[in-house]
Amino acid sequence: MNQKIRVGIVGYGNVGKGVELALSNTNDMELVGIFSRRDISTLNSKIGKPTFIHYDNIYDYEDKIDVMLMCGGSATDLIEQCPYVGKKFNIVDTFDTHAKIPEYFKTVEASTKQNNKLSIMSVGWDPGxxxxxxxxxxxxxxxxxxxxFWGKGVSQGHSDAIRRVKGVKNGIQYTIPIQSAIQKVRNGEQPQLSTRDKHLRECFVVLEQDADKKQVEHDIKTMPNYFADYDTNIYFVTEEELKENHSKMMHGGFVLRTxxxxxxxxxxEYSLKLDSNPEFTGSVMVAYARACFRLNKEGHVGVKTVLDVPLSYLSDKSYEELISTLL
Amino acid sequence: MNQKIRVGIVGYGNVGKGVELALSNTNDMELVGIFSRRDISTLNSKIGKPTFIHYDNIYDYEDKIDVMLMCGGSATDLIEQCPYVGKKFNIVDTFDTHAKIPEYFKTVEASTKQNNKLSIMSVGWDPGxxxxxxxxxxxxxxxxxxxxFWGKGVSQGHSDAIRRVKGVKNGIQYTIPIQSAIQKVRNGEQPQLSTRDKHLRECFVVLEQDADKKQVEHDIKTMPNYFADYDTNIYFVTEEELKENHSKMMHGGFVLRTxxxxxxxxxxEYSLKLDSNPEFTGSVMVAYARACFRLNKEGHVGVKTVLDVPLSYLSDKSYEELISTLL
Structure with missing residues (x-):
């Protein structure tokens, strides 16, 4: 049996936990430690007894970890952490700020090349x-x-936006693809679709006591960028209903080409229907961590994306098995 | 502008014509010639004025063609032609005899390696x-x-089998996926499905004069391997109806994993709905011809499959454009 691939998780939010779960389903990978900027005495795993390590000590693991799975958010965490961690480790991340991809690519490349490391960036389901x-x-x-088309699924960004509205105690937002639009595409009609034609937004909102319902509704529906360009339905619910019926992080979507x-x-047509967005994302990252390790071992350094990785590198099966069973 | 990739087509049946059509939609590839074992004075193109060349003279084109697209059938053509043509040219083929893939891989590899050529094998939509x-x-x-699941689509092999039945003048067979089975899979039930549970077969048959209808029906439905394990519906039609309603080579199918x-x-879930099986297959081959040329230029020789080819090699767009628009 070959040595297992030694993996670290950086960031222990929903995606980090998804990666931890996905790693527990592999035979060829080993979780060495979970790195966090939080007080590590407060961290607990629901599925095992991982070693928690403070992020400040990450460079101590230089020779103990083959690939780091970067599980922070794109907006602030990855932009700062990936160039730092990539200097000493192979890394896999989920960077998804579209407009910044070319610039981010160059920054991470400059970092990983310093010590012949490899990054696979923008891994997940979209991008991915x-x-x-x-x-x-x-x-x-x-x-x-x-x-x-995206959804039906929970958008974290839009849910956050709702919760910032005056009078809102809690809330969640679902992005919903409009079926009649998908059907037109499936028929091969190649329709021109506006933002409003493709998706609608559904919000489940818990009000603060004495909040002005009409005003909250107005403030959400007219919010620029987030809701103004969409048809938005708002449902007011109790905190209990929200917890009971809307705590799953489901997501998914459709890619069609005619x-x-x-x-x-x-x-x-390709579609995903995911009960848990972070657990699926974590599963994709783990497969690409395997590829990252192998490609780096073969001498590849710098940055790669899902468009560059030969697919057989994602699997723990032998090449002979792959071509005789999957081809 | 870079030099165009110089391509040859070997075999001018339905797939060869599909490749010719797909090439006419590219800007970076050029059709140098179409090679056939038939009398080339009898060959005609519906879309252009290609150069037809007898297959016996194919080695004369050694320095004039970068990639040969092998458009014969798996059963007899490819097994013989690919090792021969692969000795002098990069090749792309659609080899789909599953049980023989590992053996075929080795044979073609031994051939292409002789002169540092590359083959990409088993390209199309399944395998592919x-x-x-x-x-x-x-x-x-x-x-x-x-x-x-495959279909709804025309199976060439099953149509040929029908036409060999005594009393049958002409006929065509559709493979039809059973929707209730697909629905069970989509629900995440992970059902155990027998051959009969997954697909049914629909035959449109033109009888010879004075043929025994009951006997023909019996002979088709009980034919081992082809029909005996399936529910089969047989419809008797006239030659005119067959030509009018059943001459499109539609196909497609579904891959699901839960x-x-x-x-x-x-x-x-991934699905394809194809009006023309050979034209779509030809389009896939052309994209892989581009990859074959590039990979060989970078020094790759031997045999690769779709599991080995980095996806960005399929596109004629620059890498910068791909990561900024597609990722």
Whole structure:
């Protein structure tokens, strides 16, 4: 049996816990430690007894960990941590701030190359699996148009936005793809779809005592960027109802491409229906951690994305088994 | 502008014509010639004026063609032609005889390595796109089960089998996935499905004059391997009806994987709905020809499959454009 791949988790929020769970389902990987900036005496695992280590001591593990799984948020954590951690370790992250991807790529590349490490960036389902599907589908059907729909699922950013509204005690937001729009795409109609045509937003809101319901409703529906361009339905619920019915972090979505060859029409559709967004994201990261380790061992350094990784590197099965059972 | 990739087509049946059509939609590839074992004076293109060349003269093109697209059938053509053509050219093929894949891999590898050429084998949609989806999905959700359904679509092999039955003048067979079975999978039930549970077969048959209808029906329905294990519906039609309503080579199918992380369920679904099986297959081959050329230029030789090719190699777009628009 080969040596196991030694893995660390950086950041112990929902995605970090998802990675921990996914690692417990592998035979070829070993969780060495979980790094956090919080007081580590306050941290607990629901599924095992991992070693918690303060983030400040991460460089002490330079020779003890093969790949670090970076589980912080894109907005502030990854931008700061990945260049720092990537100097000493192979890393996998879920960076998803679209507009900043090219710039972030260069920053992380400069860092990982210093000690011949490799980063695989923007791993997950979007960016990630959906990027792969968009990439292949465009290459195969150059005469066509593709569409991405998200949901039904919880948007953390929009839920946060609701909770900042005056009079709101708690709340959650679901992004919902509009079925009639998906159906038009499936029919190969290649419709032009506005933001409002593709998704609607559903909010479940718990009010503060004495809050002005009408005002809250107005403030949410007219919020620029988040809600103004969408049809938004607001439902007022109690704190208990919110906890009982709306605490699952479900998500998912659809990527479709329709295109033609000569007079013939073709439709490619990929969809995900996920009970737990962070656990699925963690599972994708773990598969790419395996690839990251192997590619680095073969001499690859710098930054790669899901568009660069040969897919067989994701699996713990032998190449012979893959081509005889999966091809 | 870079030099265009110089491509040849070997075999001018339905897939060869699909490749010709797909090439006409590229900007970075050029069709140098179409090679056939038939009398080339009898060959005609519906979309352009390609150069037809007899297969016997293929080695004369050694320095004039970068990649040969091998468009013969798996059963007899590819097994013979790919080792021969692969000695002098990079090749892409659609080899799909599952049981023989490992053996075929070795034969072609021995041939291509002689002159540092590269083959990408078993390209298309199954094997091909479906293999990619099965591969990624298993790696991400190791606790799960996957399912492949084919259709609705025309099966060439089963149509040929019908036409060999005594009393049958002409006929076509559709493989149809059973929707209730797909629905069970989509619900995450992970059902055990027999051959009969997954697909049914629909035959449209033109009888010879004075044929024994009952006997034909019996002979088809009880044919081992092809029909005996399935529910089969037979419809008798006229030659005109067959031509009018059943001459499209539509196909497609579904790959699903359902799995769990902890207590949470996840469903991955990929589907294709293709008006023309050979034109879509040809389009996939053309994208992999691009990858084959590039990989060989970088020094890769021997045999690769869709599980080995980094996806960005399929596209004619720059890497910068891919990561900023597709990731």
């Amino acid at each position: 699996m959906f990027s792969i599907i968009r990439m292949i589908s465009q290459a195969i059907l150059p005469n066509g148009k593709d569409y991405t 295109g033609t060859t000569g007079n013939n029409k073709h439709i490619i | 796109m479906f293999s990619i989806i099965r591969m990624i999905s298993q790696a991400i959700l190791p606790n799960g089960k996957d399912y492949t 799995g769990t992380t902890g207590n949470n369920k996840h469903i991955i």
